[in-house]
Amino acid sequence: MRVLLIISGGIAAYKSLELIRGLRRHGAQVRPILTKGGAQFVTPLSVSALAQEKVYDDLFSLTDESEIGHIRLARETDLVVVAPATADILAKMANGIADDLATTALLATDRPILVAPAMNSRMWAQASTMRNMELLKANGVMTVGPAHGELAEGEIGIGRMAEPADILAAIEAALGGPLIGVRALVTSGPTHEPIDPVRYIANRSSGKQGHAIAGACARLGAAVTLVSGPSNEADPPGVETVHVETARDMLDACLQALPVDVAICAAAVSDWRPAEAETQKIKKGRRTNATSPNLELVENPDILATLGARENDRPRLVIGFAAETDDVVAYAAAKLASKGCDWILANDVSPHTGTFGGDDNKVHLISRTADAPRIEEWPEASKVEVAARLAERIAETLGSAA
Ligand code: CTP
Numbered sequence: 001m002r003v004l005l006i007i008s009g010g011i012a013a014y015k016s017l018e019l020i021r022g023l024r025r026h027g028a029q030v031r032p033i034l035t036k037g038g039a040q041f042v043t044p045l046s047v048s049a050l051a052q053e054k055v056y057d058d059l060f061s062l063t064d065e066s067e068i069g070h071i072r073l074a075r076e077t078d079l080v081v082v083a084p085a086t087a088d089i090l091a092k093m094a095n096g097i098a099d100d101l102a103t104t105a106l107l108a109t110d111r112p113i114l115v116a117p118a119m120n121s122r123m124w125a126q127a128s129t130m131r132n133m134e135l136l137k138a139n140g141v142m143t144v145g146p147a148h149g150e151l152a153e154g155e156i157g158i159g160r161m162a163e164p165a166d167i168l169a170a171i172e173a174a175l176g177g178p179l180i181g182v183r184a185l186v187t188s189g190p191t192h193e194p195i196d197p198v199r200y201i202a203n204r205s206s207g208k209q210g211h212a213i214a215g216a217c218a219r220l221g222a223a224v225t226l227v228s229g230p231s232n233e234a235d236p237p238g239v240e241t242v243h244v245e246t247a248r249d250m251l252d253a254c255l256q257a258l259p260v261d262v263a264i265c266a267a268a269v270s271d272w273r274p275a276e277a278e279t280q281k282i283k284k285g286r287r288t289n290a291t292s293p294n295l296e297l298v299e300n301p302d303i304l305a306t307l308g309a310r311e312n313d314r315p316r317l318v319i320g321f322a323a324e325t326d327d328v329v330a331y332a333a334a335k336l337a338s339k340g341c342d343w344i345l346a347n348d349v350s351p352h353t354g355t356f357g358g359d360d361n362k363v364h365l366i367s368r369t370a371d372a373p374r375i376e377e378w379p380e381a382s383k384v385e386v387a388a389r390l391a392e393r394i395a396e397t398l399g400s401a402a
Contacts, residue, residue, distance in 0.1 A: 011152040
């Protein structure tokens with residue numbers, strides 16, 4: 001993978017050094033162009049040391065022109081990335097202005113372009129910037145960020161450059177993967193079902209497996225919506241993450257995300273919820289006869305079964321997990337039918353396996369066929385490896401069905 005990285009003049013330029021590192025770790029060749037403004041924030045020496053490449057900065061450099069030339073620089077790449085992209089460079093790009101090496105390369109390239117805008121929130125919200133962004137998007141320029149957060153001037157708002165990990169994920173997705181054009185929905189984590197404002201019913205799910213699956217699908221190019229219950233896992237880069245608490249909120253967020261091509265339900269949804277959540281904290285002494293409260297439970301909606309039974313917008317592939325402590329494969333095969341899904345990943349969650357909350361997983365993939373379900377045993381692996389294998393399997397299946 002070859003990336004032409006244009007670093008323009010914003011404080012976020014320091015994060016581009018981290019981006020170069022990440023790209024190099026992924027085996028990418030990085031050719032950097034540093035604008036005059038960019039060089040105010042990072043030195044050519046640091047950029048070239050990290051990229052292990054010459055830094056290009058001058059349109060009229062006879063040496064550069066005789067060695068490679070700005071047209072070749074613009075074209076001998078798989079992707080052009082502008083990070084940070086200032087309001088100024090975005091305006092020039094939108095209007096076809098070419099007044100230095102960076103903007104000339106941007107005008108001369110026939111390769112896809114990804115921009116990571118970074119600026120003060122007022123500059124971002126300005127009508128002219130919004131207009132320029134619309135123009136760029138209409139011209140097929142891809143964007144990542146900007147994010148909401150602390151800005152250079154100490155203000156909080158939208159304008160922060162996307163984190164290097166998010167830009168990397170966007171680069172991988174932009175360069176194409178077998179899931180390009182595929183929309184995926186993933187559920188992850190536990191749900192919290194309130195008893196009163198301070199207490200809830202939950203389970204030990206960590207969200208590690210579901211988050212890893214969302215990340216793996218995004219890395220192969222899918223547009224992923226992750227609907228996550230409360231979890232300590234970070235939002236995976238390049239994934240749209242919706243945070244929810246209860247099973248009912250999770251279902252609503254999933255239905256909102258439809259239509260999708262594939263739904264993967266990895267969440268450990270609480271099967272029941274208190275019939276009525278108290279609005280005040282339940283106090284020990286205040287109840288009639290000071291008896292312990294009786295918790296009346298009602299069943300939660302089954303998200304997987306709901307998705308599997310959709311009439312007009314059923315995902316082409318509906319995948320569930322079966323967390324079992326005994327007779328793993330038999331119970332899982334029964335769930336395949338009862339939940340109307342296409343595949344079930346069955347895992348043993350008995351306490352001795354350490355699966356719940358742990359880093360590893362041992363699964364059986366059970367898929368529906370015209371005859372008896374097909375059972376495949378996968379070797380024990382990290383949850384990240386299981387996720388990558390699943391994402392590849394999804395790509396093969398959706399690809400061959402297309
Ligand atoms: N699931 C769901 N909504 C629910 C319950 C479960 O979407 N209300 C999904 C899970 O995400 C998982 C699959 O259904 O993909 C199976 O979950 P599991 O807990 O193994 O099964 P249950 O349906 O809860 O059945 P049981 O507890 O009786 O084994």
